[in-house]
Amino acid sequence: MKMDGETEQLHVVLFPFMAHGHMIPTLDMARLFAARGVKTTLITTPLNAPTFTTAIQKGKNTSRPPLINIQVFRFPAQEAGLPQGCENLEQALGPGVMDQFFKASAMLKEQLEQFLDKTRPDCLMAGMIFTWATDSASKFNIPRLVFHGTCYFSLCVGEILRLHQPYKNVSSDQEPVNTFLLPSLPHQIHMTRLQLSEELWSNKETDYKKRSSKVKESELESFGVIVNSFYELEPDYADFFKKDLGRRAWHIGPVSLYNRSNQEKAQRGKTSSIDQHECLKWLNSKKPDSVIYICFGSTIHLIPSQIHQVLMALEATGQEFIWVVRNEDDLGGFEQKMTGKGLIIRGWAPQMLILEHEAIGAFVTHCGWNSTLEGIAAGLPMVTWPMFAEQFYNEKLVTDILKIGIPVGAKKWTTVPSIEDVIKQNAIEKALREIMEGDAAEERRCRSKEFKNMAWKALEEGGSSYSDLSALIHELRGLSTKNHN
Template sequence: MNREVSERIHILFFPFMAQGHMIPILDMAKLFSRRGAKSTLLTTPINAKIFEKPIEAFKNQNPDLEIGIKIFNFPCVELGLPEGCENADFINSYQKSDSGDLFLKFLFSTKYMKQQLESFIETTKPSALVADMFFPWATESAEKLGVPRLVFHGTSFFSLCCSYNMRIHKPHKKVATSSTPFVIPGLPGDIVITEDQANVAKEETPMGKFMKEVRESETNSFGVLVNSFYELESAYADFYRSFVAKRAWHIGPLSLSNRELGEKARRGKKANIDEQECLKWLDSKTPGSVVYLSFGSGTNFTNDQLLEIAFGLEGSGQSFIWVVRKNENQGDNEEWLPEGFEERTTGKGLIIRGWAPQVLILDHKAIGGFVTHCG
């Protein structure tokens, strides 16, 4: 028995401190635990509280499996950040004009944890480190201590391939304007896009330089893990492994590691709608008839943009669930909704203000389409 425990694979999981990164990495840690590995999530004090309940529930269901948390110190104020700024959700509550600079400072401040990571690796001697793409400095730390570092990408092979070919061929520099469509060269499928849609970070900007570090650390790492599956985007998975990173594995959809109803309902934060009420509404719809719209926790839409979405939904005549992240700066102001919109779409549409039980919704047979961002 002792020999079995000592030989157990031990994986460290280090997510970037944002819901869209933490949730799938927690799912991955659970997946590895179910396969017999010991899983340890690395995070900061405030984010540890987000992990505690789902990990406790998972351990109660699987008492023989090993999964835990290691907390790293992250002194926000000393790092030039506001008190409590340990998660991108904190930044999203700021005015849009301030949030960009604060996000960059937050991104760069994570390097403070480098020494703590190296000390923990040295002490525990793990089998591997799975670190988020936004921690490029983790590759150097792992290499120094002889531990394989795997880069985690929460996005798709498709978007990674598009980004790669845009950098290599720079087609956006060969068109008249930032709104002129062009085909991304060399990719399967003749993908047409504009520079505005591609949101290309200029290389000389702080974000452009940071993304260059991310790519270099990926090249020097042991390999890449992508939250996708081969049948979804086989042409792009093959392209990525041929031209970008030979050692890349699709290990998704990671959300499938949530098997129980409670796990699906409470993936991430507590929902701003009663799960049973949501399921009852979906049960009343015919299969494949509902469009689900959710643009994630990191988006900032203007009132005008939200109004256009509302007009489009109403005009389509389609049944829908629309998740709108509540902006704390707006208070109770709902100028983003056309007057009488909810009355006119009663029974046809459901607006969830805040956090939605997304896995539970997407798992329902009534959902026929998903409108989201590039992640």
């Protein structure tokens, strides 16, 4: 049996899907394991490696030297028909290209198996897209954990949709007859067919459906699921996932809170396109809870007519704001016009630093889970603007269950927005006013601050996430002892 002093002998390998929304929380998890004395290896590809190496080098300057190694696999872009240098999902969002990207990802199987055979780690935590990783790990008697990159609530919704297919009872996409109830869940949650990918509810057998069913199979056969959430945020759904759906799962979040220093927060993900001191100086000149932060994540592209509607809404409200836009987005003369009132950041923003600043009063978000949880951990009410993936599920958690969000009125799941999907100025303006002004806004802000306190407590010694990570490490150590004897 290993003694406490020998915990470093436990070796966990983390293999995130090549997208920033998966890589960044996985790096935070690696740090959490390393902080507990667990030897940790992160697997990635050449062009994604700097996301990890830069942060780890910076981490070495802090008081917590991490036990993290990086293993680089060659990414077979050209064999899959991708252009050379396409190694991240953000570069593969065009029609047809995504399928080639998934094909290339599947080709990493051989390198993974060679690595597992050589190193024989005690656990493999692999992204959900690597559906073959469960089989690969079992060849060497290694437990495989699945990382979906979302919350318990969304995992439960996805599974209820798969098991019961309630969208089949809908005869039309015209409101209100298109609404259906998700059966069996702890709350009454209604959705519409338009809020789901058409590939899910159409009668065609698509690559998306095949992929989804493989994800589910490999999860069911795996050792369990690791969840970036905390028990107090969604207790009914943590229990439902484990007891009613019979899954093994450990919640260890919010993992972003492991980044404590301003330097760690500023360097999380890519290099920021704005100097952190310039950004903080601007925020320091503003009153508490007075600024709205707007960011749609790293994979969403707003069409020009939608950008125009957001600009008009901001101008009409006179609201102070920070807006993160893509480098190529054309804002006309708006930037000069709003000098002082607003700060436009092009490219990558130091999101955690901004969200945690006392001047920020609300967050307009696409409801990607990383952003949503970072907003919760910062104690912020949110304007929800989902577009695709499981973002409409996350919106339901924020607005219907936690009651800390106002929907902007997005109705349709789409990765390529069209002119018909544009949310108009009036709806945006109404949501911005509602999130910032009045008694209901104050109540939402108080609730948000309570969740922030719970989030921080969950990660402290004895907290729910701290204890779940301890339980996982303890169980893996027990398995490792058996395997080594």
